[in-house]
Amino acid sequence: MTACADGGISVAQSQTVVVKIGTSSLTKKTGYLAISVIATLVETLCALQNAGHRVILVSSGAVGVGCARLNLAERPKTISMKQAVAAVGQGRLMRVYDDFFTSLNQPIAQVLLTRTDLVQRSRYVNSYRTFRQLLQLKVIPIVNENDTVAIEELRFGDNDTLSAQVASLVGADWLFLLTDVDRLYSADPRSNPDAQPIHIVEHVEQLEDLQVQIGDRGSQWGTGGMLTKIEAARIAANAGVRTVITDGQHPENLIKILAGESLGTQFSPKKTVANARKRWIAQSLVPAGKLYLDAGAVKAIQTGGKSLLPAGITEIEGEFEQRSSVQLCDAQGQEIARGIVNYSHSELAQIMGHQSEEISKILGYTSSDTVVHRDNLVISQSL
The missing domain is CATH 3.40.1160.10 (Acetylglutamate kinase-like)
Incomplete structure (x- = not known):
């Protein structure tokens, strides 16, 4: 110019x-x-x-x-x-x-x-x-x-x-x-x-x-x-x-x-x-809760570009509905990513720590094999 x-x-x-x-x-x-x-x-x-x-x-x-x-x-x-x-x-x-x-x-x-x-x-x-x-x-x-x-x-x-x-x-x-x-x-x-x-x-x-x-x-x-x-x-x-x-x-x-x-x-x-x-997920949505993950899940998300499965969740914080935004945290509470969940907090309380194939048996239905699909997940470095 x-x-x-x-x-x-x-x-x-x-x-x-x-x-x-x-x-x-x-x-x-x-x-x-x-x-x-x-x-x-x-x-x-x-x-x-x-x-x-x-x-x-x-x-x-x-x-x-x-x-x-x-x-x-x-x-x-x-x-x-x-x-x-x-x-x-x-x-x-x-x-x-x-x-x-x-x-x-x-x-x-x-x-x-x-x-x-x-x-x-x-x-x-x-x-x-x-x-x-x-x-x-x-x-x-x-x-x-x-x-x-x-x-x-x-x-x-x-x-x-x-x-x-x-x-x-x-x-x-x-x-x-x-x-x-x-x-x-x-x-x-x-x-x-x-x-x-x-x-x-x-x-x-x-x-x-x-x-x-x-x-x-x-x-x-x-x-x-x-x-x-x-x-x-x-x-x-x-x-x-x-x-x-x-x-x-x-x-x-x-x-x-x-x-x-x-x-x-x-x-x-x-x-x-x-x-x-x-960018919408990372910057516009207001997280309604937190999911604490084990070391394997953290590594899979941060370096492997994987989705979050119920087996990797160790603790849930907050009350939220399906399609809400949540923070994904490591064992120390450090946010490593955030994304949109496929299950509510009450549903996750029942299926966390379990394999994906067990979801239907526990809940009586399966909304998704993943808790947060990688397409709806943003690593914290991008936040």
């Missing part, structure tokens, strides 16, 4: 770009919207769209805007209050976006998601088709968690995680996390003058070797800190998406980064990526 003399940009090839902007970038300390930042963001996204890219915006800010609208001095603590305030702020936030995008003749669409939309396979596929159709129509989807109806157990919890899930869902090339620091540092640069900048991370696990200190707190109005951004980068990397953490006060830098400039911190994507179904 290169800059043009007329201020536009040209691209070598069309790419799918997901941009997440946080509340700390969208609002001032007073809680009111930072209009100049929004204007620059909109101009940048329209430039990318006009250059032939497919653009998705994941926007925080609904609760922050709602708080300002209701003259609240701090972010609500209870779920019901957050949902009410989000309902107040969401309409106002979309009104602002619509005014700015309309001034540049760019159509937008509001997409509100809950974790349930990505947990249920049919809704996951339908969400993908909706995004695909919107992008084909050259519409910029503006995504947020549907805070007004999401239940605590099935919430994304922060828009960093949501943006990574969306990037994985649509098979994006880039995920930009716009935040209140210009890149990842070895410590918080706002409180530690010795903090060292990190320009590129080849593997998320590398951060442990770099001794990076990662806080778990967001801003006064936001929910995500650097920890959630690292987790988002991990999810995106496993889906083959390159992630960039960069300064939300300067959205125009997105164009420079896509042109090759070294701004922000980049997380390299994995070269080998699981198929869409296995």
Whole structure:
């Protein structure tokens, strides 16, 4: 991608770009919207769209805007209050976006998601088709968690995680996390003058070797800190998406980064990526229980690419139904894989430790010879 003399940009090839902007970038300390930042963001996204890219915006800010609208001095603590305030702020936030995008003749669409939309396979596929159709129509989807109806157990919890899930869902090339620091540092640069900048991370696990200190707190109005951004980068990397953490006060830098400039911190994507179904199992489903396995079963799954049979199960934890997601753990409780079970917890309690040919005799029927088939199983290294 290169800059043009007329201020536009040209691209070598069309790419799918997901941009997440946080509340700390969208609002001032007073809680009111930072209009100049929004204007620059909109101009940048329209430039990318006009250059032939497919653009998705994941926007925080609904609760922050709602708080300002209701003259609240701090972010609500209870779920019901957050949902009410989000309902107040969401309409106002979309009104602002619509005014700015309309001034540049760019159509937008509001997409509100809950974790349930990505947990249920049919809704996951339908969400993908909706995004695909919107992008084909050259519409910029503006995504947020549907805070007004999401239940605590099935919430994304922060828009960093949501943006990574969306990037994985649509098979994006880039995920930009716009935040209140210009890149990842070895410590918080706002409180530690010795903090060292990190320009590129080849593997998320590398951060442990770099001794990076990662806080778990967001801003006064936001929910995500650097920890959630690292987790988002991990999810995106496993889906083959390159992630960039960069300064939300300067959205125009997105164009420079896509042109090759070294701004922000980049997380390299994995070269080998699981198929869409296995990414759904690994990243979208919420495990409902745990199965503890003997050493033979662990080896068969990790190195042999085998399915899990009832004979390899030593213990069951949790209550779950058939087709639920579960974690597969070794004797020490370390997760080695996760997958979709063919039997409920009560059925497994009867057949665990037995051979597959005994299932029919014990239960009176056989749903499957396997507890978790290898096609519905993802090794933890891919999570």
